[in-house]
Amino acid sequence: MSEFLFLEKRRRLIGAAAALVALGLSGCAAQTAALRAARPTGVPPRVELAAVPYYAQEDYQCGPAALAMVLGANGFGVTPQALAGQVFLPGRQGSLQIEMLSGARRHGALAVEIPGTLEALMRETAAGHPVVVLLNLGLSWAPTWHYAVVIGYDLDDESFLLRSGPMERQVMPFRTFELTWERAGKWAFVVVPPGQLAATADEALTTRALVAFEKAAPAGRAVPAYRAALARWPDSLTLAMGLGNSQYQAGNLRGAEAAFRDAAKRHDAAAAWNNLANVLLELKRPVEARKAAQRAVELGGPTQDAARDTLQRIRR
Known part of the structure; x- marks a missing residue:
């Protein structure tokens, strides 16, 4: 509609x-x-x-x-x-x-x-x-x-x-x-403003709004918005991944590492492990990156091919 x-x-x-x-x-x-x-x-x-x-x-x-x-x-x-x-x-x-x-x-x-x-x-x-x-x-x-x-x-x-x-x-x-x-x-x-939330919107409505906002807003503007949403719904993998992605887009590799690591440990999700591996590789920490990529491959699922590509790049 x-x-x-x-x-x-x-x-x-x-x-x-x-x-x-x-x-x-x-x-x-x-x-x-x-x-x-x-x-x-x-x-x-x-x-x-x-x-x-x-x-x-x-x-x-x-x-x-x-x-x-x-x-x-x-x-x-x-x-x-x-x-x-x-x-x-x-x-x-x-x-x-x-x-x-x-x-x-x-x-x-x-x-x-x-x-x-x-x-x-x-x-x-x-x-x-x-x-x-x-x-x-x-x-x-x-x-x-x-x-x-x-x-x-x-x-x-x-x-x-x-x-x-x-x-x-x-x-x-x-x-x-x-x-x-x-x-x-x-x-x-x-x-x-980013960092505030609607009083009545549920997790689904807020997540949909944040994903759309992240695509339209300047790099980094979505970070406080995702933080506020995660404070209300800490168990949301989508929000955790959004925080990591927005930190990465803003050039904050340390912040992206922290967000993806928390998502990987909390949810044991292949996508989170794979993103963490890529960030660690950019931070020139290949040993940790390889372990994260291997875990992503082990978990399988729709991101397995991407995780295998990440692992191959780390080994090269």
Whole structure:
């Protein structure tokens, strides 16, 4: 779904979209009902991230504007105009979800998708993270796609606070928000600096975000992000390998050695032993490198051919 193109309608259509919303809010707002029955624990009754910058969302530009707002809230100063050439597709008059994520990463921020629950939105904003959401302000058969930024909520008033379109502070009832968000697939993400983590994203969502970030970010920027993730999920081989790879890409051979050695010992994984052998060879420690490569060969698996090549290079 993240690669599906959502077209952004002109701001002048917002009034018509609101009328459609009013006609179509007959669905079941199950999450709103659940919140009424039992409030989430561990979050304050009201949150508003008033310091989040605001950019009016001009014609077709709600994607760049929403992204500029969350980037600015995290210290990455960039304007919607600067982002338009990166995330806005003139031929389609809209922004891809995947382009929104990659646009944040290109500016050195970690973009993480979060679970599609109202509680997740509350926990993220309570943690200080404004959330980009995709809404369908129309109907399933007459969609009006729109990016907005959730900046808070009020449990007593049963409403979310948004930076949306021409409104710097829109108050939207839980039920209205839930139904318009659900029609758009309940898609949302947060932007955080490397070294911080989303409050609600699980290991799988965080790992996927980190792998994508490592490919787009400058060498070394992913190191603190992987360290933070490993502190939360220390048993993840993928995160351990990512830390070693990012250390290597940054030219820190000692750091890469430590990361791959820890992964090899903790998981006894052939890929970790093979990477460790290559790093040790570059550090001119062939005896240790040979032992690591031999262990990688012994373990077999899909990396066995690469491990054998490593061993041959060490012997030569």
